[in-house]
Amino acid sequence: MPRLVRHILESLEKEPSPRLIAISCAAILGLAAGDSILFFFTRRILIGASRDVEFEMREDLFAHLLRLPPRWHRKSRVGDVMSRAVNDLSAVRMMIGPGIMQAANTIVVGTIAVTLMALASPTLTLVALAILPFVAVATQVMGKVTHRRFTAIQEFFSEISASAQENISGVRLVRAFAREATEERRFDAKNREFRRRNLGLARLNALYFPMLQALVGVGFAGVLWVGGRKILAGELTVPRYVEFNLYLMELVWPAIALGWVVNLWQRGSASWNRMAELWAAEPLAVESAEGPLPGGPLEVKDLTFAYDSGPPVLRNISLTVEPGTTVALVGRTGSGKSTLLNLLLRLEEPPFGTIRLGGRDLRDTPLPLLRRALVAVPQETFLFSDTLGNNIAIGRPGATPAQVERAALEAGLGPDLATFPKGLETIVGERGITLSGGQKQRTALARALLTDAPYLVLDDAFSSVDTETEERILEAVKARSGTRTVFLVSHRLSTIQHADVVVVLEKGRVAGDGNARGASPGRRPLRGAGRATAPLRRSRGGVAVADHLPEDEAQGRGFDRGILRRLLSLAVPYRGYAGGALVVLFLESVAQLAGPLLTGAAIDLVFSSKESPRKGAPPSWGGSSSGSGSSLAAPALSTPSPASTSSRSSRRSGSCS
């Protein structure tokens, strides 16, 4: 094609005419329009696809996070997790969207331009490409440093975001202790540090890109030097030289874009590694929610448990609870009551063979079934910023308003509902802040009562409820329970009085059990075991320590193949688009390359046709005319010289900045 254009040029210059100028102008217009249209589609397809991928990844990540075991969540900070899910994800999107688009563009334009150059003049091509090794080394170094610094920056951002999150959600405490000024100072200090790190990376990029430009400049100078001498020696014609120079200019952009791509790619992969740490955590297995709800007696046998590497919290616990019983767990704070309940709920994993529900090991009971069968009211109440009714209906999304209301009434919320402006439709603040402590607890209770689960766990659920209200609620719960098995943790006698059986825990052991009312001698629903006589088992071997999560190993690992595969699998649905995008990219590159030639042609025509220019014509050389016009005008119009490349780069970068 370039030859064709050259031939046209050569023939045109013999018979120039204004008509041809008009044709050239029309061609410029047409090419610009074509370029715009192609650009439109490239952008629409690739940016759109990368957004799709980003959103899909985010949804997957969210689902993954919700399935991670409590053990994992205990160690993580919400602000940090959020920062990875948002901030790092967007760096990854930049890698797969603009990054890939740019890389493809670079490769296509680069290949075509180099081929054309080689056809025009192999020697000059070698001269021009002599800078390549330097570009490669510089890019390699920059890539490595970028990766390292960007990882550090993202980590720091996470840190800031996590501390801001804790500050905002702990705002009441910050107020109560008058620590606002200190908090603000600390935040400012962290931000300064963050800025410093960011600027470190900016400095690197600010050095790299001009260096690349300087290298390109050296290339140009080399071509000019060698080319000029060749022309002088008569080994090269001026038109060929001009043609070559045009192609070389087309290469400036890909060379710079390459650095940009490497930059995006390194940032993306640094962020990807941080996200991979989330992915690497083992989620709870997805189990079938089908099948009958577990029922029957609950047996705990020789249960010993410790959190992570801490000392055992529970030691040799054994007990059996018959259905329909109300069991009170009492004991000092820290005696292991809440831990025992967490194990029953499998919020922590009990060791195999220690807890059986209806004859089936708890670890073999599918979690969804277990969660439906065993419902807990935890010590701390969490309310979503939603209506009171929706907060109650969490455990049973399909519940009718009447059912929700009945649960609310049973939980003793009746008098409160009357004072709320919109009753159950009242929006409660994020942490239900405008509700009093007792109201929050009763909302949590209503949530549990709505589920109709056969096992109900009340973990100190009345600590902020006054005794009279508590009395009424417990009566209501018992009246409706029927065969419901209820576990109560409480420090109040008034609560414990409602239990059929009392289990006393002391320092992680069952210290005693008995009937709170000292009545019903014929019934022994609970058999305690493992009292003081049980052997002490402090050894780590006897302690249930759940397997270590592989998150630590995931850290610092390089670019994981499995993860790359996962990334690619996300792109699979869009491979049609990707193919189309490549074709479009190719066409766009061709348009890009043809533009300067036609512009040059127009100017050549003007130049060679006028016989009496106002300022005196530069002499023409050999058979063809006018290199000067085209080589000067071409960069001015559509060839990217550094200034226009920067505008191009920002245009391509889409939402990067």
Next chain:
Amino acid sequence: MEPTEDSYQSPSRAETRRLVGRTVGYLRPHRPRFLGGVGLTGLGILLDVVKPIPLAIVLDVVLGGANLPRWLQPVLGGVGRDGILAFAALSIVLLTASRGAATVAATYLTIDTGQRMVNDLRTALYGHLQKLSLRFHNQQQTGDLLYRVMSDTYSAQGLVMNGLLPLASSAVMLAGMFAVMAGYDVELALVALVVCPPLYFAITRISGRIHQQASVSREAESALYARAESTIGAVKLVQAYGREDGAVAEFRSGSDRSLALSLKLYSTQTVFAFVVDSVLAVGTAALVWLGARHVLDGRLGIGELTIFLSYLKDLYGPIQSVSHNLAEISSSRAGLERVFKVLDIEPDVKDAPHARPLPPVTGHVRFENVHFAYDDGQPVLAGVDLEIRPGEHVALLGPTGAGKSTLASLLGRFYDPQAGRVTIDGHDLRDVTVLSLRQQVTVMLQEQILFHTTIRENIAFGSPRSDEEVRRAAERAEADTFIERLPDGYDTVIGEDGSTLSGGQRQRLALARALLRSAPIVILDEPTSALDLDTEERVWAHVGDLLAGKTAIVIAHRLSSARRADRIVLLDGGRILEQGSHDELLARRGTYSRLWESFGDGKGNLEPELLAAVSG
């Protein structure tokens, strides 16, 4: 609030001006840097303009054999072709390198400026959040505020670097270019400006829509972020109710909505960019066509046309970059608006202009006919009169929702009463500075807030107390024993919600934190509700010592803890029902004595006996 497109009002031009003005206000402290960046950018453009000259010299002089331009005569007068060629090659390298250097400095300075602005804005917003009252925070979601602090503040950089900077340089270029070009060929210069009216038209027509879509899309993102933040924060609850799938489905629908909005925005943006590109292409073609004719007519030199075209590129470049990034610019603007919206909220609890620091007080507290309601308008306190003498210990008792915690919050001035007043030593709380007040009032909140850091730092909470003091406070709260048993003792890092700790342990940490402060007035909101009676007994023995001589308000449900107070105040329905000492109230045979008889054994020490009974 769900963002809807209907609810969004496209901002008026005055608002835009105000927003830009305000953003520039954040730019002002960093003016030297910013102007340096702009200057260097200009220098870079200048160098770009000069850059083709060596090539032209080679083509014209070395190859074409023309004479050297006059300005080069003194320098290269006697130099041969090879020399000129070498000179040209060298100057290309030098020009590119200095162009590069200018870019380094310009890029660095502009990024630096942007980062500084973001930093200032973020800290300002964060500081403002510290000043806004709990009334505000009650209405907000942590995630939404977090999004504003962490993401929206970035918009300052985006707006300046992607929007203002290219637009400003474009405007400068426009003026300069017109001046230079008019010198050569007025007609052509005017033609170059032909693109302006259609561009203006396109921008005003489409940018409003883009801005609206960008705002809605940003709101949707923020809402999604808030949703995710609160769900992940409550993951225990979600898992306990087996609601993972439901939560994911909700997230997905929010995410789909956000995606649709964002794609819509980018489609509009692309259409806009297409229009702008087309206008610019027409402009370029018109200039080439007319310029060529002028050259044919001999009115213009070929070199001059080249200069025109080269300037045109420099002019159109920034316009193009703005039009291609308009979605981001609009989104930045929407983000900034979100930041300013919060910054514009006046704290409703703030120091009065005449506020003075509260002098050291003896702790004489008075509530005078205090009325209070939260935002829902339901009265929580309806005319409370209460006087607490210095050193007196008062227990607040009452059913849930009676207004006990609210009454205590008023004393810490978390809220201001709607009617009546609260005084300490005769100073109305509204006349003293909030900081000086809270330094003299210690509040232990009902909910135990712990931070992701060591036990020591959780107790010290930023105050420069020695390890020994921290340990003593922990001992008094009966927390020392269990802390020592933790793997790293006081250096154990606890999770955000302290979830490896039991409720009672968390409560004792919070108590230790409160006990570490030595303020003359202490409010303890259910300090021991999660403790067994035995531990509670021991805690109270220490706390009693510590509180001696201080004014204390203790909110409790247990009669056993209430009993210890000098005076018991029974609240119900926002009013004081009964008050007096334990014995007085028993003698009165009112609500209190009825409670005492139905739930106590007459001694208030319930559980130890129970424990003895069941374990015996």
